[in-house]
């Protein structure tokens with residue numbers, strides 16, 4: 001058997017379903033998904049082997065109009081991978097109009113259109129008869145290598161997408177061990193799961209100004225694991241919101257996160273979550289590194 005590999009970057013506007021697609025392909029919840037924009041913060045890699053090819057999929061933060069230093073680091077992360085990958089999946093919510101695409105992003109995609117598949121996602125939400133016109137509109141705009149109609153949620157069209165993508169792979173060694181499904185640490189996935197629950201249960205700007213770190217990870221003899229985490233909030237008054245009345249909110253977050261973690265780890269999890277206020281955490285280098293973003297010391301205006 002001659003081994004092959006391919007690295008595929010999944011990019012597109014925020015909320016278009018990039019993380020949902022990655023999870024569907026890998027068959028595990030690796031990347032967090034919420035109905036809110038700007039959920040994914042750094043490029044998580046999921047791995048899948050089909051026949052003799054190892055496919056590496058990189059989930060990226062959604063493209064949006066970044067304002068803060070932290071948001072700009074997220075965008076750089078998404079743009080940065082485009083040059084290095086073999087194939088790009090540009091994922092678009094098929095109900096969204098072309099005008100919603102960021103200009104700089106379109107320029108960037110235009111340069112690499114020869115290796116870009118356009119994926120029109122969420123086709124479960126639209127009548128089939130409308131799809132042809134949408135495909136035409138996008139392809140008149142940029143001449144993509146191929147166009148696919150998919151539903152990342154139901155998996156409709158995903159098998160075909162993978163088959164055709166596989167044809168773009170090249171001869172070479174596998175980039176990761178055969179049994180690995182992600183190239184991120186379990187502790188980062190655990191932090192991301194808790195962050196997803198903060199997004200789901202806490203409203204307004206609180207989740208955007210929060211971050212989660214996994215402080216310790218201890219396995220016990222009875223096949224259970226104790227995980228300690230801290231949710232850092234960016235404003236003092238967010239402490240009470242994340243804790244909730246009588247600790248109700250943090251309990252809800254903790255239970256939901258534990259259930260997801262136990263599913264992935266297939267073992268009992270004892271999850272302890274602290275909540276702390278850390279002023280301007282988004283200005284501190286260590287928080288960028290912890291979640292795989294690069295910190296630039298440039299002053300923002």
Ligand SMILES: Nc1nc2c(ncn2[C@@H]2O[C@H](COP(=O)(O)OP(=O)(O)OP(=O)(O)O)[C@@H](O)[C@H]2O)c(=O)[nH]1
Nearest residue numbers: 014015016017018019020034038039040062152153
């Ligand atoms: N109906 C439908 N909803 C979908 C589909 N794919 C994703 N969604 C929903 O769209 C929302 C956003 O999905 P995500 O996977 O978090 O989107 P994303 O592109 O990773 O978002 P960011 O990380 O914020 O850039 C979630 O509520 C998903 O359940 C789909 O094929 N059909």
Ligand SMILES: [Mg+2]
Nearest residue numbers: 018019039040
């Ligand atoms: Mg995402």
